[in-house]
Every structure is written in C-alpha cells, then in structure tokens.
Amino acid sequence: MRIDHYLPTLKRANKADRNPPGKIRRVLERIGPSMASAPLRRVIQTVCFITFLVSFFYICWPYTARPASTAETPATEAALDALLAGEKPWPSHYADDLVKKEVVPADLFLRIDPLVSLSTSIASRSWVYSLVSAGIILLVCIFIPRGFCGYLCPLGTLIDLFDWVVGRRVKRFRVAKDGWWVHIKYYILLGTLIAAAFGVLISGFFSAIPVITRGLLFLGEPVQTGFLRGWHLVVPFHIGHVISLLLFVGVLALGLLRPRFWCKYVCPSGAVFSVANLFRVSERKVEDSCIKCRKCVDICPFDAIKPDFTTRTTDCTLCQTCGGVCPTLSIKFVDRWDVMSLKKENDPPTHETPIGRRGFVSLATGSALAVTGGVTAKAATSLWGADLDNPQAFRPVRPPGSVSEKEFLQMCIRCGECFKACPNNVLHAEGFEQGFEGLWTPMVKADWAGCESSCNACGQVCPTGAIQPLPLEVKKMTRMALAEVNLQTCLPHAGKEACQLCVDDCAAAGYNAIEFIQVHTKTDVNGDPVEGTGFVAPVVLADKCVGCGLCQTRCFGINVLEKGLLKQSAIVISAGAGKEDRGVMTKSE
Amino acid sequence: MVTSRILIFLAAIALAHADTIELANGNKVEGKVLENNAEAKQLTVEFNLGGTVTKRTVPYASVKAITVNGTRTVLAEQKSTTLTPAEVQALIAKVGPTDPDWFKSTKLNYPKTLDLSWAPPAQGNKWNNQVNVGQFIWDIINPNSSRWREGTKFVGHVLDVNKSDPTIQKRAQNEMANMYFRFFQDYARAAWWWQQAGTTIDDGPAFHLAECYWRLGSKQMALDFMNQTELVYLDAIKLLGDMGETDRAVKMAEYYDDHDAWLLGGDACRLAGRLTEAQAFYEKVVDTPGDGQNPNRLKRTQNRAQANLDAIKLFELADVSKVADGTYKASSLGYEAQVEVSVTVRGKKIEDVKVTKHREKQYYSSITDVPAQIIAKQSVKGVDATSRATITGEAIINATAKALAQGAK
Numbered sequence: 001m002r003i004d005h006y007l008p009t010l011k012r013a014n015k016a017d018r019n020p021p022g023k024i025r026r027v028l029e030r031i032g033p034s035m036a037s038a039p040l041r042r043v044i045q046t047v048c049f050i051t052f053l054v055s056f057f058y059i060c061w062p063y064t065a066r067p068a069s070t071a072e073t074p075a076t077e078a079a080l081d082a083l084l085a086g087e088k089p090w091p092s093h094y095a096d097d098l099v100k101k102e103v104v105p106a107d108l109f110l111r112i113d114p115l116v117s118l119s120t121s122i123a124s125r126s127w128v129y130s131l132v133s134a135g136i137i138l139l140v141c142i143f144i145p146r147g148f149c150g151y152l153c154p155l156g157t158l159i160d161l162f163d164w165v166v167g168r169r170v171k172r173f174r175v176a177k178d179g180w181w182v183h184i185k186y187y188i189l190l191g192t193l194i195a196a197a198f199g200v201l202i203s204g205f206f207s208a209i210p211v212i213t214r215g216l217l218f219l220g221e222p223v224q225t226g227f228l229r230g231w232h233l234v235v236p237f238h239i240g241h242v243i244s245l246l247l248f249v250g251v252l253a254l255g256l257l258r259p260r261f262w263c264k265y266v267c268p269s270g271a272v273f274s275v276a277n278l279f280r281v282s283e284r285k286v287e288d289s290c291i292k293c294r295k296c297v298d299i300c301p302f303d304a305i306k307p308d309f310t311t312r313t314t315d316c317t318l319c320q321t322c323g324g325v326c327p328t329l330s331i332k333f334v335d336r337w338d339v340m341s342l343k344k345e346n347d348p349p350t351h352e353t354p355i356g357r358r359g360f361v362s363l364a365t366g367s368a369l370a371v372t373g374g375v376t377a378k379a380a381t382s383l384w385g386a387d388l389d390n391p392q393a394f395r396p397v398r399p400p401g402s403v404s405e406k407e408f409l410q411m412c413i414r415c416g417e418c419f420k421a422c423p424n425n426v427l428h429a430e431g432f433e434q435g436f437e438g439l440w441t442p443m444v445k446a447d448w449a450g451c452e453s454s455c456n457a458c459g460q461v462c463p464t465g466a467i468q469p470l471p472l473e474v475k476k477m478t479r480m481a482l483a484e485v486n487l488q489t490c491l492p493h494a495g496k497e498a499c500q501l502c503v504d505d506c507a508a509a510g511y512n513a514i515e516f517i518q519v520h521t522k523t524d525v526n527g528d529p530v531e532g533t534g535f536v537a538p539v540v541l542a543d544k545c546v547g548c549g550l551c552q553t554r555c556f557g558i559n560v561l562e563k564g565l566l567k568q569s570a571i572v573i574s575a576g577a578g579k580e581d582r583g584v585m586t587k588s589e
Numbered sequence: 590m591v592t593s594r595i596l597i598f599l600a601a602i603a604l605a606h607a608d609t610i611e612l613a614n615g616n617k618v619e620g621k622v623l624e625n626n627a628e629a630k631q632l633t634v635e636f637n638l639g640g641t642v643t644k645r646t647v648p649y650a651s652v653k654a655i656t657v658n659g660t661r662t663v664l665a666e667q668k669s670t671t672l673t674p675a676e677v678q679a680l681i682a683k684v685g686p687t688d689p690d691w692f693k694s695t696k697l698n699y700p701k702t703l704d705l706s707w708a709p710p711a712q713g714n715k716w717n718n719q720v721n722v723g724q725f726i727w728d729i730i731n732p733n734s735s736r737w738r739e740g741t742k743f744v745g746h747v748l749d750v751n752k753s754d755p756t757i758q759k760r761a762q763n764e765m766a767n768m769y770f771r772f773f774q775d776y777a778r779a780a781w782w783w784q785q786a787g788t789t790i791d792d793g794p795a796f797h798l799a800e801c802y803w804r805l806g807s808k809q810m811a812l813d814f815m816n817q818t819e820l821v822y823l824d825a826i827k828l829l830g831d832m833g834e835t836d837r838a839v840k841m842a843e844y845y846d847d848h849d850a851w852l853l854g855g856d857a858c859r860l861a862g863r864l865t866e867a868q869a870f871y872e873k874v875v876d877t878p879g880d881g882q883n884p885n886r887l888k889r890t891q892n893r894a895q896a897n898l899d900a901i902k903l904f905e906l907a908d909v910s911k912v913a914d915g916t917y918k919a920s921s922l923g924y925e926a927q928v929e930v931s932v933t934v935r936g937k938k939i940e941d942v943k944v945t946k947h948r949e950k951q952y953y954s955s956i957t958d959v960p961a962q963i964i965a966k967q968s969v970k971g972v973d974a975t976s977r978a979t980i981t982g983e984a985i986i987n988a989t990a991k992a993l994a995q996g997a998k
Contacts, residue, residue: 074618084647518728
C-alpha cells in the first residue's frame, strides 16, 4: 500500500529522468517549496480554510434573511380560520435563511474537533452528539495520522499563513533547540480532561477550533458588522473579550518562535490526534537510498523528523512535504508494517532514549502540573464560580433551549458560534459576572436587542447541545425569561406620561403577552370616570411571555437612551426558577 | 429530514396549480377558486389542509385580489349600497337579536369578586376594578382588544343576571350597544341594543345610533333622526362631517363657537379635501387662549389640532412640485432613536433621499428600500414600509415628508 501524493512521485517511473521542471512546477515553486512538493495538501487546506470562513462569515451572518410575504398554505381548519380572521402568520425568515444557507453544517469544524465533544461529554457526563463526527475524524486519522492538523484544521492553516506573511521575515525570536515545552500539549490535554472529570469545562481555552472561532468572533465580526451594517451595532468590548483576544494573538505569536509552534507543542486537540496516532495503520518511512542531506528535516513544519531522518510518528501529519524535497525519492508513505529496504535507524545517532531518567522526571513533573492545573480549575470555579445554590447569585438569561444552568456550564464550549449566528447580537459574551465559570458563555442582553421571533439559529449552530436545536414551532413557545414591569418607574404606571412601546412591540412580534390596564383615571362628583384622564399602562401576562426581551430593548432604546426619561428600562426580563423552560434533553440528529 | 423534504416537494407539485387569494387583512392564502360569483359578491374557494379538502365561501369584502392561472385580478370594491329606512329597520330587527358567530365559543371570564348588580359607585368609594362592573370594563376590557369578545360576553351575562331590574337592564343594554359599536363596528346589533334601551334624540348615544343608520345604508334615516332636535351637539358636527354634509357641519361648528367644535369643523373640511378651511379651523383652535376652566381639556384639543395641522402640512402640502431646489434634512423617531434623512430636490423632482443617521438594529432593507420607493414614486404617499421593519420605514417616510415641507413654497 502506498499513499504517496507528493509531486515527484508522478515521475517515479523514470527516476533517472532529470528534465528541467515543467511550467506548472515552476509556478508552484515560485509560491513556495511546500507548494511545489505537496500541492494536494495545500489545496485541501485552502478548501477547508475557505469553507470555515464561509460558514463563519456567510452561513452565520443572519442579515441575508428577508421577511417574505409568500402565500400561506394552512394545514388545519384552525390555521385557515386564523388567516381569514387576519391573524398574521408566524414569521420564519431567519430560520428559513439559515436552513437555505447551511450547505455544510455551520459548526462543521467545531464538531470534528475531538476535544470539543470529548471534554464536554466527560464534564456533563452525557452523550454529546458531535462525538459521532469526532469519532469519524479519528477513524480517518488512523489512515492519515494527525491529518486533521496537517490538512483540515483552519487554525493550523491560519498559523501557516501567519508564518508565510510574518513569521519567516521575523527571525529574532526563533528558538533553535528543543526545550521543556516539547510535550506540553499532552499535559494540557491531561489537565483539561481532569478538570472535565471534575465537571469543569476549560477545553474552550485551548481547543483549536474554539480558539480560532472566538478569535474571528471578537476580531472579524465587529469589522464585518461595522462595515456592512454600521459601527453603532458593534458590541462594546469588556475584559472577557480582551482576554480571549490576547489568547488568540498569543497563539499566533508563538509562530514567531517556530513555525506551527502552537500545533506542535501546545495544542491539546492536536494531542488527541497524537495519542490516536498510536493506532495508525500508515506512516512515513525512509529507504536506504537516503543520502542524509537534511533537506527533509529542514522543511518539516511539524518537527516530526528525527536526526536520523526517521519519523516521530506521534507528530507526523503525513503532509508529505518532505517527500517532495527529497532528491533521491527515498521517502515513502506506506502501511505501518512495510519493511522493504529501510534505512538503518540511529544513523546518525539521535541521542534520544525512549524513556531515560530525564524523560521520566519531565513526565512526572508534567503530569503533576496537569493534575494540579485540573484541580485548580475545579477549586477556582468553586471559590469564584456561578454559585448555583445561592438564589442571590447572578443568573444570566440564556438562549432559548438552553439546558439547565449546571449542565449548561458543563456543556458550553465557549466557542462563540451562537453569538455570530444571532441576529442583532442579542447574545453577548459573559465576562466575570459568574466568576471564572461563566466566562465567554452566551447571555441575553435585552438592553441591546431582543430575541427575534423568527429565528432559532443559536441552537442550530451549537456544537455541543448546550443550546438544544429547537424547531421554530417549539422555540417560539420556549420561555427563556420573564418580563416584569417596574410600577414605580414605568411612565404610565407612575402617572408621568402615556407610553405603550412595550405593548406595541410585543403585539408586533406576535406574542401578545403584554396587555393594558387603565390607571390613574379621574372621577367626577358622581364617581363616574372622566373620559381622557389617566393612562393605559402595561401588564405582563406571565403565561404568554417567553422573555424574548423585545419590550426591554424598546423601553431602554427610547425612554432611556433617546429621551433620557428613565435611568433603566422600566420593563426588564430576568431568569430564575419558574421563569424559564430549561430541559435536560440530549441532542439527537 | 428527507421525508419532510419529499413531502414539501409533493406539496409543491400539488399546489403548482393553486390560486392565490390576497385577503383584505394583508394575509395571502393558497387555494383553488372554484367559483367567482360577482352577483353574490363572493368567492367559493377550495383549500387543501394537509391532505383534507375543505370548501369555504369568502365575501368580496374580505378579499383584495385573486391570482388565478397567473393572472391577478383586483376585485371591485364593494360599493356601499343605499337602503330605504324601512329596509334598514328590517335589517336591524333581523340581525340585532342574534348573537355574532364568535359569541358562543367565547369563554365567560371575569373576576369573581365583581358585584354583578352593577351598583353605581357610592360617593367617596375608592376606585376598584375588581368590584365595580363599570370600572372593570373601563380599566381592563376597554384598553385590550384581546378582551373585547369576552367583555361583550360578560355584559350579556350581567343582562341575564339582572333580568328583574329595569335600571340595570338599561345600563347593560347601552353598554352592549356601545361595545358592538366601538369594538366591532357591528352597526346592526349596536342599533338594535340602543333601540332596546329606548334611546331617543335627547340621550347620550343618540348620534351614535344615527351613525348606525347611516353606516347600515340610509343617510336619510340618520338625518331624519337627527332632525328631531333643534339643539346643536358636538357629536352631530362630527357625524355630519363624516357623512359628507360638510356645509352643514361647518355652519354648526361656527354656530357652536367653541374650540371643540372648531376642531370637528376642521376635521370635516379636511375629510372633504377643503384643506385651507381646515387649516383655518385648526389654527383658530391652537390660538384659543385659556379661560382657566378645564385647562387639560383645552390642551388636549389644541394638541390634536396641532397634530392635524402638521399632518396636513406634511402629507398634503409636502408635494415635491411646490418645493424649492435644495437639500433638506429632518428626522423622525424610529425604533431605537431619531432617524435622520437628507432629501435633495432639483427641478421639482426628488433627486435623492439618504438616511444620514440612525441607530436602528432590525432594519432589513428599509434603509435603502424606502428611499428608493420614495424616489420612484416622487412622493411620500403610497410608499410601503418594509415588512417587519415598519417603524424604521415609517420614520424614514415621516422624516422625508418633514424635510420636503421645509422647502414648500
């Protein structure tokens, strides 16, 4: 079995042929040596990266939706009666638009990052549906070991691009020798999984796809929104955003030390594949025709070639760039058990011992640090966390369809995909309101915007099922919070002036969950009401309110910001027991 | 997933030959028009409700247009028919005593603490909408259209409970008429209940009863009823104005000589398209000095007059052919904040409409759509606000009208 696809392999039939390179090869060589030697890999990387960008910037960009006024086809007598009586049909343009655009799942790459589903599943002790896609990709990677990192991962491709543009020009931070960091990814993976075993999900900090998704969210989304819709719609930054951005910039900056430093040494998602490489069926092998020219060692982006030119099998991503630069075509990609005319090992000597005293010490130290890290994460969330047992603690309003708060914190990977898909940014990234535990989780900020009645995107794009993928018919009845009127400040209730913004907005959205009551009516001497006195004031019908927050948005926008009549919205949504429908369902597809 | 797609596909095939019925209420429904009966002014439509077929007759009055085999036909507007007083009375006698079709299925819903004997509130008693029937209707039923049906049902119940008390009977009958009139524009039933209550020209609701006669088809019957009195009432001015008896309404308003009457006189003129006269009436109201009595009422009337004046200026005088060349800026309150618009007029043409400032979120295409419509129509009239971004769209329309009015010569 040979799975070579680097370029000179096409010429293998006549090895002696040393014709000058053809036109295509000359163009490829101009782009770079890795392009000339393994173009297929670069093409796949490009396709995946573009797919990722399209799914993030186009599929998860809700503003292509337009309300349609198409003719309805009622399915029941009641629905027909409602249409004839003039009841407006429930709009579905945002939900429809997402279905139409979702040629590939919006959260495809999040689903195939194995650490996302693995850690979520361990932390919440439940079946996470994206384990299936992660399982499939791990299975594929038995044939193309760590192929995810070399071919698919958009963060890896972005780091390659960074190196191509910046890294290769800035040499002063480069480190020549291997240091203590070379196995750090395994310890981060261990620490993450230990924390998950304690029910604390920190993989979102380090997992490859959440890192790039959040990076693009906090960097790219504001730019996209600003240019396409107006800068007033860019969500203000807080400390949580800054931390995430520093992390993202840090990941790229590591590329100054060595190309793909993050992927080689730090990324815990990559570590999952490295471990899975133990079960590989194919690998890179070197034949005895090797002339020890070191070209392969120099070009390997993953530092996966030992000084004796054999393979560090847990690191090799089978990118085959080495195959393309080898002047003697001694490198082959074959099944693991191929022993045909192989080069002698340890020639020249690698000075590597499988597990010496120093190796054992570093293994012990690393593991100890990982355990400490995992336990510290657990301790940190107990001391400075959501404090769920305390009824006074801060309880954010979660997106519609969210699982119970405890599970939510264990299942939300903090990737930010839901923020991106949410029209008008109803969902904001939490800061430290719930301590360290709630960082970057989605919360509804109704002063900013209310949840659109025709949209169910957040649940559809959530890769872990922390937000359940509700059909629109269910979502429109799912309570996320309850609106309450402040009788002291509400303009008509306080007898100040007429206002019916919240009632109008609730009716326009189709919920009709706020009705009027006449207040402050004056009476004449007979006790009869005087026409035109008093105000009609809002009353929330608790059995109809789903807590979408549209009322609060309007009251805040007009009465607080525009007119300056109030300090805070006089109608406010809040979450809590009895105010929200939060299931413990598991995502099934 | 796949099955549902196949079902949708099959449904699409089944509906390929469906006709579209555009309802007057703005909804559109797919169905098959079996019969278009111009004489009876109704359509017979077959609807396919998820596989089961049902036939309905739909009156012209509730249909705007139909599209049959790709051809769209706007149904002729139902001309208001003229009836003789005897015919109107016969209609009232026939329809009045019956219940509307929703009446039976409407649930009786009221707080059990209510005192159904509907005693007038005793002097000094606190206002309590959970005890007093009138105050309950005032506070909770009147402001909420969603409660109008149950409110009518409730008054029917009060009637039943108080069969032996003629005073309360009369009060409830009047309320019943009032509800049919104000909530449902159901003039036959309203007239019947007012007649049951023995309403004469000297009673409060007399001119509402007269209006019922007119709305049901006989202006003569309304005028005959009104002519039973020599006195001038405000309600009479309004009704005469609405009925198109503008001269008589104007004369009465001048005779009455009061800011409330002038407002109604202005309304009558505006309705008849006599804008200069209307403006004169409204300006008279706005200029009325207060006499200290009931200042709130005067203020309200003046506010209404001012609003009507502004509306006339905006929409009826904001005619681009009267606007001088130039660029005008104005703003109007949108969903979140003021929406500012800049309008450029050159050579009696609206050259450009641009939204220059806004803080809206859910605006869809209204920011570009509405200005494009205004430029295409060369007017702010007849422009549709973009669906589901109505508030933003209307703000743009209003701001454009205001801007044009600035340059009106």
